[in-house]
Amino acid sequence: MGDLLDKRLLFVTGKGGVGKSTVAAALGMVAARQGRRTIVVEVAHQDRIARAFHGEDSHFREVELAGGLWTISIDPQQALDEYLHMQIRVKPLADLVSGSRMFGYFAVATPGMSELVTMGKIWELAQLQRRTRGGERYDLVIVDAPSTGHGLAILRTPLTFANAARVGPVAQQGRAIHETIVDERHTGVVAVALPEEMPVAETLELRARLRRELGRPLDRVIVNALYPERFGPRQAGALARAAETAGTPVARAALRAALSEHRRARAQRDQVARLEEATGREPARLPFVFEPELGVEQLEWLSRELEVAL
Ligand SMILES: Nc1ncnc2c1ncn2[C@@H]1O[C@H](COP(=O)(O)OP(=O)(O)OP(=O)(O)O)[C@@H](O)[C@H]1O
Numbered sequence: 353m354g355d356l357l358d359k360r361l362l363f364v365t366g367k368g369g370v371g372k373s374t375v376a377a378a379l380g381m382v383a384a385r386q387g388r389r390t391i392v393v394e395v396a397h398q399d400r401i402a403r404a405f406h407g408e409d410s411h412f413r414e415v416e417l418a419g420g421l422w423t424i425s426i427d428p429q430q431a432l433d434e435y436l437h438m439q440i441r442v443k444p445l446a447d448l449v450s451g452s453r454m455f456g457y458f459a460v461a462t463p464g465m466s467e468l469v470t471m472g473k474i475w476e477l478a479q480l481q482r483r484t485r486g487g488e489r490y491d492l493v494i495v496d497a498p499s500t501g502h503g504l505a506i507l508r509t510p511l512t513f514a515n516a517a518r519v520g521p522v523a524q525q526g527r528a529i530h531e532t533i534v535d536e537r538h539t540g541v542v543a544v545a546l547p548e549e550m551p552v553a554e555t556l557e558l559r560a561r562l563r564r565e566l567g568r569p570l571d572r573v574i575v576n577a578l579y580p581e582r583f584g585p586r587q588a589g590a591l592a593r594a595a596e597t598a599g600t601p602v603a604r605a606a607l608r609a610a611l612s613e614h615r616r617a618r619a620q621r622d623q624v625a626r627l628e629e630a631t632g633r634e635p636a637r638l639p640f641v642f643e644p645e646l647g648v649e650q651l652e653w654l655s656r657e658l659e660v661a662l
Pocket residue numbers: 366367368369370371372373374375499576577578638639640641642643645646
C-alpha cells in the first residue's frame with residue numbers, strides 16, 4: 353500500500369465504465385486521509401469528481417474538495433494555450449499564436465497533440481516547483497485516465513513526439529515526460545477491472561503491452577464491484593433443492609433469483625482467481641455498492657475498503 357501512494361504520479365485506467373473515476377476518487381481520499389496533498393485529475397471534459405463532491409467548477413482550475421484533496425479537469429485546448437504562454441514569454445505573441453485559427457486547426461489536426469498537451473499539464477502538476485502561478489505543491493497526482501486503449505496511447509504520446517521531433521523543445525520535453533512515466537519510483541499504473549471475462553482479458557492485455565511498449569510494469573489491479581458471496585456450497589445446494597420444490601411460484605422465483613446471484617458471485621471469484629494466477633498477485637477488491645448513485649458518503653466508504661484492500 354505504502355509503495356503505491358508514495359509515488360508522485362498514478363494513472364488509473366481500465367475498460368470503459370468499470371469504475372476508473374470512482375477508484376481514482378477513492379484512492380485520492382485514502383491518500384489525503386494519510387496526510388498527502390493529493391490532486392485527482394480528470395481528462396476529456398469530465399468533471400464527475402468535482403460534481404460528486406458538490407465542489408466548485410474544476411474546468412482547468414485546481415479546486416480543493418476537502419482537506420488535502422484537490423481536483424482539476426484538464427481541457428486540451430486550455431492546456432495548449434497555457435503551454436504556449438509558458439514557451440513564448442512575450443504575451444502578445446503567445447496570444448497571437450494560440451488565438452490564430454490556423455494554429456488551432458494545426459493543433460487539433462495533429463494526431464496525439466491533445467494527449468501531448470494533456471500529459472504536459474499532468475507532468476506540470478506533479479512538479480515540486482510549479483510553473484503555474486499560485487499552483488499548489490502536491491505530494492501525489494492521481495489521473496483518472498481514459499479507458500485502456502486510449503490510456504496506453506496517452507502514456508506513449510510523449511515518446512512518440514520526442515522521436516518524431518528528435519531535436520528542439522518538443523523533443524526535449526517529450527523525453528523528460530517519458531522518463532518520468534517509465535520511472536517506477538515516480539509513476540505508477542493501476543488497472544481497474546470488473547470481475548468478468550472481457551475486462552479481465554483487457555487488463556491482462558494492458559499489462560503485457562505496458563511491459564512490451566513502455567518497458568514498465570502494471571503496479572496494481574483493482575477488481576471493482578464484487579457481489580457478496582452470501583452462501584457456502586452446502587447452503588447453495590439446499591437453495592437449489594428448495595427452488596425445485598418450493599410450494600408457491602413466488603417462493604420458487606425468489607429462490608431462483610438468490611441462486612442466480614450466488615452463481616454470479618461464484619463466477620466473479622473465478623475471474624479474480626484468473627487475475628491472480630496471471631499476475632502472480634492477489635488483486636485488491638472493492639465491493640458492489642447497492643445504491644442508485646455514488647455520492648461522497650459512498651466514496652468515503654469505498655475508500656475505507658480500498659485502504660484495507662491495497
Ligand atoms: N463499487 C461500485 N458499486 C456500485 N456501483 C459502482 C461501483 N463503482 C462504480 N459504480 C458505478 O458504475 C458507474 C461507472 O463508474 P465510473 O464512472 O467510476 O466508471 P468509469 O470507468 O470512470 O467510466 P467511464 O469509462 O465512462 O469514464 C457509475 O455510475 C458508478 O457510480
